[in-house]
Amino acid sequence: MESLGNKLSTLLAIAWLLPLFGFVVEVFAMSWPNANRKSKAAAYFAIFCIGFGFVCSSIAFYEWGEGTDWAAFKAVDHGHSEVANAAEHGEHAATGHDDHEHKAATHETPKRTVFSGTFYNLAQFGNLKLSLDYYIDSLTLAMFVMVTLIATCIHIFATGYMAEELVDDYVDHQVHTHDGGHFHRPGRFYKFFSYMSLFCFAMLGLVLAGNIFQVFIFWELVGICSYLLIGFYVERHSASTAANKAFIVNRVGDFGFIIGLMILWTSFGTFSFDDQHEVDGNVNKVTAGLFTMVRGHDGHLDRSSDGQTVLLKNEQDVNGEWHVRKESDPGRKTITYTLLIVAGLGVFGGCVGKSAQFPLQTWLPDAMEGPTPVSALVHSATMVAAGVYLAGRFYPMFVPEVLLTIAYVGCITAFVGATIAIVATDIKKVLAYSTISQLGYMMLGLGVGGWGAGLFHLVTHACFKSLMFLCSGSVIAGCHHEQEMTKMGGLLRKMPITALTMLVGVMAIAGLAIPGTSIAFSGYHSKDAILATALAYTKLNPIHFLLFLVPLLTAGITSFYMFRLWFYTFLGKPRDQHLHEHVHESPWEMTGPLLLLAVLAAGCAIGGEDGKLFKMLTFSEPVGVGQGVDGAAAHTVSLPGHAAIHASHSTAGSAALLAAFIGMSISYLVYGKGVINPADIKRQAASVHAFLANKWGFDDLYDVMFVKPAHVVAKFAAAIDKFVFDEILHTFVRMGIAVSKWDRKFDEGVIDGIVNLMGNSTYSLGISLRNVQTGKIRQYVTFIAVSVVTLFVLLFALYPKG
Amino acid sequence: MNEIGLLVQRLLDETTKTSVGLFVPELVLSGTIVAMLLCRILPLLWRVPAQWIALLGAFTAFAWTLCQFDQLVGGTLHATPIFTGLLMFDQFATFFRMFLCLFLILTITLTVLSGIPDREDAPDFYTLLLGATLGMMIMASANHLLMVFLGVEMASVPSYAMVGFLKGRKKSSEAALKYVVYGAGAAGVMLYGISLLAGLTGTGSLPEIGHRLSLIVSQGAGISDPIVRTIVLASLMVLVGLAFKLSVFPFHFWCPDVFEGAAAEVAGFLSVASKAGAFALLVRFGLAFSGGSAAVSEIAFALGIGIGVLAAATATFGNLSAYGQTNIKRMLAYSTIAHAGYMLMAVSALMVMKFSKHGGAESTAVTLSCIEGLIYYLFVYLFMNLGAFAIVALVRNQIFSEEIEDYNGLATQCPLLCFGMALCIFSLIGLPPMGGFFAKLVIFASVFKATSVHWAMWFVLGAGAINTVFGLFYYIRILKAMYLKPRPDGARKVSYDLMPVGLFVLMICLPTLGLGVLPARFAETFNNVASVLLTGR
Amino acid sequence: MQPTPDKFLFISAVLFVCGVVCMTTKRNGIGILMGVELVLNAANLNFITFSRFTPLGLDGQVFSLFVIVLAAAEAAVALAIALNFYNNHLTIDVDRGDELHG
Amino acid sequence: MTAEIILFWLFAFLTCAGAIMVAASQNVVRMAFSLVLTLGSTAVLFLLLGADFVGATQLLVYVGGTLVLLVFGVMLTATGPFTRIKSSPADAILSGLIGVVFLFIVASTVTAVNWDGENGIDQKIAMGAHAKAVEGGFNPTQQGNTTRPLGLSFLSLRADRDLKLDLPKESSAETNTAPVVPGVSVVMPGVMPPPKSPVPLSTGYLLPFEIVSVHLLVVLVGAAYLARTKRRATT
Incomplete structure (x- = not known):
């Protein structure tokens, strides 16, 4: 095991550091005086670095599998011979769920295998130790493979997409100079790829980090990269504003993160996730890591009798089990329960900022000002998912109250994001809101106790969302940087590959599947997992029933607006003839990655909860999650265990599928037919009503239903369906639009308002403070006297009188 | 009269055998000053450039302090008061003397590279520079109220002249006048406070003060007691003098004007060296209250809280005022104000923890980390701030401007300078993994611990945290100008010699990264310094 | 029979405050410097008083001697700076020097 | 009423009056004269306090040196009529107010302390500090x-x-x-003490x-x- 750990850490370290090397090389090449701006060398080098990283990650994955005897994939049915196991496994996959398997899954939680250690010791301030650690488990590996793979695809895509920067004189048509011309600047091809490399380095570092402090460092670094990349077209006012906004909003979240860090440090005295092994002379010294201290081996919190204090396990007995120290022991550590909640909320605050959760979600749509590959990599697949990743990684530290907060935040985010996406017309904005919504799903999944489900969705989402962003990039490139869907339409014939791969992505995110079989798109599996958990959760805690209903509703909306996007863009008649004429399919370096990602998006989750991906992820599920938490015992809420979740699967799965189909159908009816002018829907719901009623012959339907019911018995049921469906449609559209409008108002008015107000008021405060600095020396000296008097009077007033 | 003879004999022994030996670095600097003047007088030495003499002297002094520090840490030398208790020779003082000498070397090198004093004026300039450093070194080791005042004056008066060094310029002379008037006023107030304090305690010796004060303050006396009131007033007045040197709100008014008017080299020197000396002095003055009764501790505690509030105000004011600046030196001046605020938070936490009623082993550890954080911050601050000012000076030599908008697109022309600037600015903002981040972290962590003692520290901590956000905005403007804006047509071309200038810039700027990436060695040293100062071990 | 120390201290307080007021009101640079002298002199009077009445003893007188020397040095530099200001602005009116502000 | 007391009151008055005139006068030459008066009177107060050397130094260095320096400054910078650089009444009133408050704080604080005599600070320190x-x-x-x-x-x-x-x-x-x-009080624990004396x-x-x-x-x-x-x- 020791050697496997070393092997893995070396491989992953290579994958992690290569992009940094790439960044350095590219930066130097860029600053070289005679650098050729028209060369694609930087891109190739960046691709090499990240691609090699992918190879390393894959090897690491393979080594890990061999080293652990592929235990993760066969952990479910132990006791059988391997062959039988495999056969049975296949059977299960084909026949769906059965009870026997559920029990096996719940009772035998596979033992986690974690490889942790220290790369390098940074410093020690008193008892505050800072070091570069690694923490490798199956989640880390999955993230590594996913990030490097997707990043490679996106890098390749970007060589095509960014090719227009390969000039000495780039004309930015969106920036107007004073004299009415366009802005000219040298191309920034190199710069783009160097930033991307830096980002990959930071992201991989974040995933590999072995202590929360290291996470924070890379957390900030990805933030900087995001800032640089959003502001890539810095001359555009919107871009630089968006970059600033992203950075600032993230700092707000990081503020909470820092508070969390401080609490952790003061209460635990360590930042490390896992136990730290130190060789002190000949003695192997083991100090407990955060997870151990809180959860120990069985995953239970040790609380004092009044429940106010959490006792930390930092003493190891000869068997390697961790215990709480005795009361008389000076090394005994405790933390008040409230403080643990605050710490959890603080760290989660960081996740809220980075993952664009309510109420800090506003920066993400604006972040679409960056080039599309950036949106695909940074703002959908990886960086924004880092918050979810951290929430998952830090899961053992969250107590159920924190998880409840996470669940609600996720729930609100999912709904808000989805509803806004309905009315957005900018193709990238739709995807951005959808990303917000999906991130909310993941958070919700984590919050309701579905550790595996949340992270499962993280991986699948990364695949199909990056695919969709790249498709949108392809569309945008094809349409000469037109992003408004209202000007597109009928692109299917002009760019078939893009359209079809996009369709795969859309189906994946909508979560479509063929009912009754296990053939399904990846999004179905992961969303199903989340919804099942949520259902199980609400069964245990009926008061939180919204945590199931809202996501279910959102699943429908998701399907609706995603298909809307696709229909809008690729079907129907071209709305802008001029634009349409010039549209062309993208070159191979752009379509190639699309195809690869489409395969992934469709199939990465094959098998669902019995599939390899899910099993691999849950292999590192924190201990204790599987059993669930009984609310009556100690906490205000209960968490479902695996058994309960499995019990809800079929219900949740079919409900989700139904919602998805409903959403898709509505979308088809509204947009797919291409006969309804969506602008009318926007104008007012009443006209939509009339319009739809007329067009689809709803009057006739009434007639049929009430006048000649006996005549068409066969049609009757369908007609009822359609009628009900229609009513729901009307209400939906009306409500949806109202809510979205309100959401948007809230978003733009209140939250943006607050952010802007803070920015503006601090700025104007700063400006007005300048007036204090009058430049008059006599007033300065007067201030000395006044200040001394004031300070003395203040001290006089506040000091105890004695 | 036998006793007198004995006393004289012992004084001679004490002075010649102990004190003078430990005072050599200061003597070297004094000697260098004399040597430079001789250079002007003796025709034979006319050809020797003053900067080499100054550099030689600074190097010698630095090497000497380095040896002393090494011996102190190694145990061959011991902390001891020297010159009949006027100065203190210990790790803390020697660290700061070393720090100042190092900084002196860097500043001289910078002036040589940027050529701000021409050959004609070089001896005068370096005389003033060395004289000011001498004063700061005395500030760092002062152990007596007279030396406190003497140190402050010795550091200030040559600085006044240095600010006015570009004497043909209106701005420069205006800045110098403002500095001298403000400085003289603050020094006067401080002296008045010192006189009251000396009168109350009947001694000038700093370590005595706590003990003496507890003799005159009765238990449980509040502010209505005239003695307590006088102590508070006197301490406040002494703090005004230090606050002036530290540019603490509301005694910071001179700072932006002076930094804008002075040459960037001088501004860089003042922003770091003078603050370092003043912080050393402030810590010593704050610790002077220790060893007294509970009533004295209570006064010091209240002062600590007051300092904390001032620190919060300073950081906020500095950062906010920097928003609307267009002159880079002026912006950096406000940034130094803000940074003084951060560092002052460490002092506040130190005093609050040290003098709280519920002290214990825990509070000792925290006071240690306060000093550690302060020293670490100063050390990082040396590089990042000097780096920023140095680059401003070097760029000024090329484009003859210090306006931020004239920095547009510089990155294309001098990537190295801009890279250095970016490093410094990231560190000033406090982004990981730069040194500035860790330094802030240590300080904030100490303040956080101090919140358990008094609620007001939450306010200080909150202000500190918010300010890290505030700070972003204006620093980023510089980066944005350099990296993202295009170089306007017809702008003056920037060129510099890669060899000495580029090397120097890297030498100054890379440590900001280095201190962040591998602070382990330094942290150990800082810990040693702090623990000797606080616990004698 | 001697006057009590508080009388001397009161005189010193008056000197001190007059010095401060002088620094805040005078537009003439030289006038401001005179205010500085007053402030330092006030501190000196304090020292001598304490030296006479409290255990500070001779230390107080030594203090005041050094203060006199340092004040002279400071005055020399301040005057040179004031003259420099005068040369550049052609007036000693400090209100004219408001180029640096904001 | 001894001669000493009379002298004290006389020079106390002169000192304060001079200081106030320095602060109040708008004419820099008059200010210089008033300053001479104040500094000279302070020197006499020094003498009354038994500090004859400091008093003499005060006269020599301050009145003889520093002031002459200042007067030179006045002469070198006096190009126009001094009336041009007068501070406005508003400034003066404001500063005066601040001055009064400041004076109240300093004087009321400092003079309230029992500096000497029975149970005075000098006694406490002398006894307590040995x-x-x-x-x-x-x-x-x-x-x-x-x-x-x-x-x-x-x-x-x-x-x-x-x-x-x-x-x-x-x-x-x-x-x-x-x-x-001072010399010995701060011997560091754990550090070799200086040779016993x-x-x-x-x-x-x-x-x-x-x-x-x-x-x-x-x-x-x-x-x-x-x-x-x-x-x-x-x-």
Whole structure:
């Protein structure tokens, strides 16, 4: 095991550091005086670095599998011979769920295998130790493979997409100079790829980090990269504003993160996730890591009798089990329960900022000002998912109250994001809101106790969302940087590959599947997992029933607006003839990655909860999650265990599928037919009503239903369906639009308002403070006297009188 | 009269055998000053450039302090008061003397590279520079109220002249006048406070003060007691003098004007060296209250809280005022104000923890980390701030401007300078993994611990945290100008010699990264310094 | 029979405050410097008083001697700076020097 | 009412009146004159307090040197009528108000302290700190003659402390119990103490005396630089 750990850490370290090397090389090449701006060398080098990283990650994955005897994939049915196991496994996959398997899954939680250690010791301030650690488990590996793979695809895509920067004189048509011309600047091809490399380095570092402090460092670094990349077209006012906004909003979240860090440090005295092994002379010294201290081996919190204090396990007995120290022991550590909640909320605050959760979600749509590959990599697949990743990684530290907060935040985010996406017309904005919504799903999944489900969705989402962003990039490139869907339409014939791969992505995110079989798109599996958990959760805690209903509703909306996007863009008649004429399919370096990602998006989750991906992820599920938490015992809420979740699967799965189909159908009816002018829907719901009623012959339907019911018995049921469906449609559209409008108002008015107000008021405060600095020396000296008097009077007033 | 003879004999022994030996670095600097003047007088030495003499002297002094520090840490030398208790020779003082000498070397090198004093004026300039450093070194080791005042004056008066060094310029002379008037006023107030304090305690010796004060303050006396009131007033007045040197709100008014008017080299020197000396002095003055009764501790505690509030105000004011600046030196001046605020938070936490009623082993550890954080911050601050000012000076030599908008697109022309600037600015903002981040972290962590003692520290901590956000905005403007804006047509071309200038810039700027990436060695040293100062071990 | 120390201290307080007021009101640079002298002199009077009445003893007188020397040095530099200001602005009116502000 | 008291009141009045005139006057020449008056009167107060050397120095250095410097400054900068640079009444009133508040705070605080006499600060310190100045302040009875003690104090031979007492006897008992004298009080624990000496050295002022000389040198160089016109490079 020791050697496997070393092997893995070396491989992953290579994958992690290569992009940094790439960044350095590219930066130097860029600053070289005679650098050729028209060369694609930087891109190739960046691709090499990240691609090699992918190879390393894959090897690491393979080594890990061999080293652990592929235990993760066969952990479910132990006791059988391997062959039988495999056969049975296949059977299960084909026949769906059965009870026997559920029990096996719940009772035998596979033992986690974690490889942790220290790369390098940074410093020690008193008892505050800072070091570069690694923490490798199956989640880390999955993230590594996913990030490097997707990043490679996106890098390749970007060589095509960014090719227009390969000039000495780039004309930015969106920036107007004073004299009415366009802005000219040298191309920034190199710069783009160097930033991307830096980002990959930071992201991989974040995933590999072995202590929360290291996470924070890379957390900030990805933030900087995001800032640089959003502001890539810095001359555009919107871009630089968006970059600033992203950075600032993230700092707000990081503020909470820092508070969390401080609490952790003061209460635990360590930042490390896992136990730290130190060789002190000949003695192997083991100090407990955060997870151990809180959860120990069985995953239970040790609380004092009044429940106010959490006792930390930092003493190891000869068997390697961790215990709480005795009361008389000076090394005994405790933390008040409230403080643990605050710490959890603080760290989660960081996740809220980075993952664009309510109420800090506003920066993400604006972040679409960056080039599309950036949106695909940074703002959908990886960086924004880092918050979810951290929430998952830090899961053992969250107590159920924190998880409840996470669940609600996720729930609100999912709904808000989805509803806004309905009315957005900018193709990238739709995807951005959808990303917000999906991130909310993941958070919700984590919050309701579905550790595996949340992270499962993280991986699948990364695949199909990056695919969709790249498709949108392809569309945008094809349409000469037109992003408004209202000007597109009928692109299917002009760019078939893009359209079809996009369709795969859309189906994946909508979560479509063929009912009754296990053939399904990846999004179905992961969303199903989340919804099942949520259902199980609400069964245990009926008061939180919204945590199931809202996501279910959102699943429908998701399907609706995603298909809307696709229909809008690729079907129907071209709305802008001029634009349409010039549209062309993208070159191979752009379509190639699309195809690869489409395969992934469709199939990465094959098998669902019995599939390899899910099993691999849950292999590192924190201990204790599987059993669930009984609310009556100690906490205000209960968490479902695996058994309960499995019990809800079929219900949740079919409900989700139904919602998805409903959403898709509505979308088809509204947009797919291409006969309804969506602008009318926007104008007012009443006209939509009339319009739809007329067009689809709803009057006739009434007639049929009430006048000649006996005549068409066969049609009757369908007609009822359609009628009900229609009513729901009307209400939906009306409500949806109202809510979205309100959401948007809230978003733009209140939250943006607050952010802007803070920015503006601090700025104007700063400006007005300048007036204090009058430049008059006599007033300065007067201030000395006044200040001394004031300070003395203040001290006089506040000091105890004695 | 036998006793007198004995006393004289012992004084001679004490002075010649102990004190003078430990005072050599200061003597070297004094000697260098004399040597430079001789250079002007003796025709034979006319050809020797003053900067080499100054550099030689600074190097010698630095090497000497380095040896002393090494011996102190190694145990061959011991902390001891020297010159009949006027100065203190210990790790803390020697660290700061070393720090100042190092900084002196860097500043001289910078002036040589940027050529701000021409050959004609070089001896005068370096005389003033060395004289000011001498004063700061005395500030760092002062152990007596007279030396406190003497140190402050010795550091200030040559600085006044240095600010006015570009004497043909209106701005420069205006800045110098403002500095001298403000400085003289603050020094006067401080002296008045010192006189009251000396009168109350009947001694000038700093370590005595706590003990003496507890003799005159009765238990449980509040502010209505005239003695307590006088102590508070006197301490406040002494703090005004230090606050002036530290540019603490509301005694910071001179700072932006002076930094804008002075040459960037001088501004860089003042922003770091003078603050370092003043912080050393402030810590010593704050610790002077220790060893007294509970009533004295209570006064010091209240002062600590007051300092904390001032620190919060300073950081906020500095950062906010920097928003609307267009002159880079002026912006950096406000940034130094803000940074003084951060560092002052460490002092506040130190005093609050040290003098709280519920002290214990825990509070000792925290006071240690306060000093550690302060020293670490100063050390990082040396590089990042000097780096920023140095680059401003070097760029000024090329484009003859210090306006931020004239920095547009510089990155294309001098990537190295801009890279250095970016490093410094990231560190000033406090982004990981730069040194500035860790330094802030240590300080904030100490303040956080101090919140358990008094609620007001939450306010200080909150202000500190918010300010890290505030700070972003204006620093980023510089980066944005350099990296993202295009170089306007017809702008003056920037060129510099890669060899000495580029090397120097890297030498100054890379440590900001280095201190962040591998602070382990330094942290150990800082810990040693702090623990000797606080616990004698 | 001697006057009590508080009388001397009161005189010193008056000197001190007059010095401060002088620094805040005078537009003439030289006038401001005179205010500085007053402030330092006030501190000196304090020292001598304490030296006479409290255990500070001779230390107080030594203090005041050094203060006199340092004040002279400071005055020399301040005057040179004031003259420099005068040369550049052609007036000693400090209100004219408001180029640096904001 | 002894002559001493009369002198005190007279010069106290002159000092304050001069100071107020300095602050109030708008004419810089009058200010200079008032300043001479104040500083001179303060010198007399010094003499009354038994500090004859400091008083003399005050007259010599301050009145004779510093003030002359200032008057030179006045003359060098007096190009136009002084009326041009008068502060506005509003400024004056504002400053006056601040001044009054400031004066109230300082004076009410400082004079309220019981500095000497029964249960005064001098007594408390003298008793508590085992300070050797039994009678509180320095030079209470014998007027003047401070030159020699001052000179000796630079060599840490303190007329007011060490020389009055029977040194060896007292010190041997005292140094260990009450480490109050600066030289020894801060011996670091765990650090080798300096060689044991029978009597701790009082604070001597040799170092500042020497250091100030360097300071003066530096300052004069600076002042000279600023005052002289820039020599033009002859090329």
